[in-house]
Amino acid sequence: MTEPRAEGVTRFEVEHESRALEERVLGETVRVLAAWREVLARLGLIGRHPSRYAGAGYGNVSARLGPFGDVPRGRRRFLVTGTQTGGRRQVTLADFCVVEEYDLARNRVRSAGSVPPSSESLTHGALYDIAPAARVVLHGHAPEIWRHARALGLPVTHADALNGTPAMAREVQRLYRETQLAETGMLVMGGHEDGVLTFGRSAGEAGETLVRYLARACALPERGAP
Numbered sequence: 021m022t023e024p025r026a027e028g029v030t031r032f033e034v035e036h037e038s039r040a041l042e043e044r045v046l047g048e049t050v051r052v053l054a055a056w057r058e059v060l061a062r063l064g065l066i067g068r069h070p071s072r073y074a075g076a077g078y079g080n081v082s083a084r085l086g087p088f089g090d091v092p093r094g095r096r097r098f099l100v101t102g103t104q105t106g107g108r109r110q111v112t113l114a115d116f117c118v119v120e121e122y123d124l125a126r127n128r129v130r131s132a133g134s135v136p137p138s139s140e141s142l143t144h145g146a147l148y149d150i151a152p153a154a155r156v157v158l159h160g161h162a163p164e165i166w167r168h169a170r171a172l173g174l175p176v177t178h179a180d181a182l183n184g185t186p187a188m189a190r191e192v193q194r195l196y197r198e199t200q201l202a203e204t205g206m207l208v209m210g211g212h213e214d215g216v217l218t219f220g221r222s223a224g225e226a227g228e229t230l231v232r233y234l235a236r237a238c239a240l241p242e243r244g245a246p
Contacts, residue, residue, distance in 0.1 A: 095120075118132050
C-alpha cells in the first residue's frame, strides 16, 4: 500500500483526455511559468533527490487561463505541470496539461494534455476559486520556511489534511477566509513535510514572494516542525 503522505500520489479521480496542447494559444504562458519553475528548481524548491521523499519528484506550478470574468467555481481553467514532472530541471508545453473542471465535493478533476495533471491540482483549483485575483500558484518544498512558519507569521494548514486531497483544498480556502493569507500570499502545509504554497497576480509576484520568505527563513535560528 502507498504510504499515506507520499509524494506524487494522485488521490482524486481523473477524467483525462490525452492530446497535445496548442503552442499558439499557450506557448507564452508556458514559457513564463517554466522560467520561474526553473528558478525554483535551481534553488531546490522543486526537483527530485534520492535522499528526499523516497526519491519522488516534488513541486508543481500552475497559471489560470481566461476568461477571467464571472466564471463559476470549479470551472476556472488553469494550466498545470503534469504528475511526476518535478524531477525535470526544464519543462516544455508537453509537460503541462489544462485542468478544465475540478470538483472538491466529488474529488474529481477533468483535464486535457500530453500528461495527466499534478496530484496537487485540487489545491491549485481551490486557490483560484477563493482568491479571484490569483493568476499563478507555485507549490514548492522549502524546509527552512516550513520549520519557521510561525516565526514568519505564515498561515499553516491543519496537520491532518493530506496533500492532494479535498481536505487540503478546503484547508487552504479556510485559511484564506480566516487568516492573513490574502496579504502574505503564502501558506505552509502543516501535514505535508516541507510543503509551501504561494500565489500572485503573476508568476513574478508569486515567485518573488517565495524567494523573499526563503531569505527571511534562512536568517532565523534553526527549529523543528511548524
